[in-house]
């Protein structure tokens with residue numbers, strides 16, 4: 001039996017990714033904090049596909065979160081063939097004014113848990129000469145993001161880390177893909193208090209489409225995919241902009 005472990009599977013992009021995993025023939029380990037939403041996902045998958053779904057309630061922003069998850073999966077962790085590190089949060093505001101503890105929690109979720117879970121699950125994939133890792137970053141990764149400085153930096157880490165791993169693990173037939181969504185209709189913007197920003201008043205994509213783009217890129221062995229043609233163009237053009245110019249543009253997009 002092959003399992004796909006999806007973090008942040010209760011809502012948004014992660015929920016759609018979990019459904020795609022089940023549709024592709026994987027049993028699913030769905031991780032998040034909200035039990036009701038995970039149970040709802042499990043029954044939705046159960047009604048559509050003959051697949052097992054194990055739900056695990058876990059707060060991955062706690063320092064012990066990732067290790068506890070690995071311990072709790074002792075019976076089937078060696079069967080995890082696909083790891084989707086999708087759980088992530090953002091916070092809008094001035095770095096010096098935002099709650100320190102919450103910013104550290106964001107880093108633990110967006111960076112530490114993603115790194116730790118990858119480190120825990122990849123060796124079995126290497127031993128098996130087969131595996132997939134999909135790390136969800138953001139188009140925020142490609143420039144500094146005033147008013148979301150820590151979030152943008154966390155996503156730059158995800159791109160750098162995952163791109164390096166893609167190179168290291170390719171000879172072992174383990175695919176590492178980075179998905180970079182642009183603004184997407186999920187719970188993210190409400191949680192990050194970004195609903196009124198220019199960024200989210202503009203065009204957004206549906207989580208179903210973004211998840212499909214990421215999943216298909218991973219199945220094709222791609223190192224990185226930006227969701228949506230316009231987002232891909234913007235990410236490409238950002239490479240040629242002086243860094244402080246890119247920061248000013250990003251700041252304008254984060255303003256109300």
Ligand SMILES: NC(=O)c1ccc[n+]([C@@H]2O[C@H](COP(=O)([O-])OP(=O)(O)OC[C@H]3O[C@@H](n4cnc5c(N)ncnc54)[C@H](OP(=O)(O)O)[C@@H]3O)[C@@H](O)[C@H]2O)c1
Pocket residue numbers: 007008009010011012013014031032033034035037058059060061062086087088089090109136137138139180181182183184185186187188189191207
């Ligand atoms: N939406 C966008 O515009 C956008 C753009 C670029 C990148 N992204 C990235 O896409 C990923 C998915 O976000 P989304 O847009 O689908 O937002 P979302 O609907 O808010 O989903 C976030 C998921 O992460 C889980 N999560 C949050 N905090 C957690 C914690 N401490 N421990 C465990 N799970 C936690 C949430 O579940 P619980 O609350 O049940 O724990 C939820 O399942 C994130 O990494 C985000 O940075 C989103």
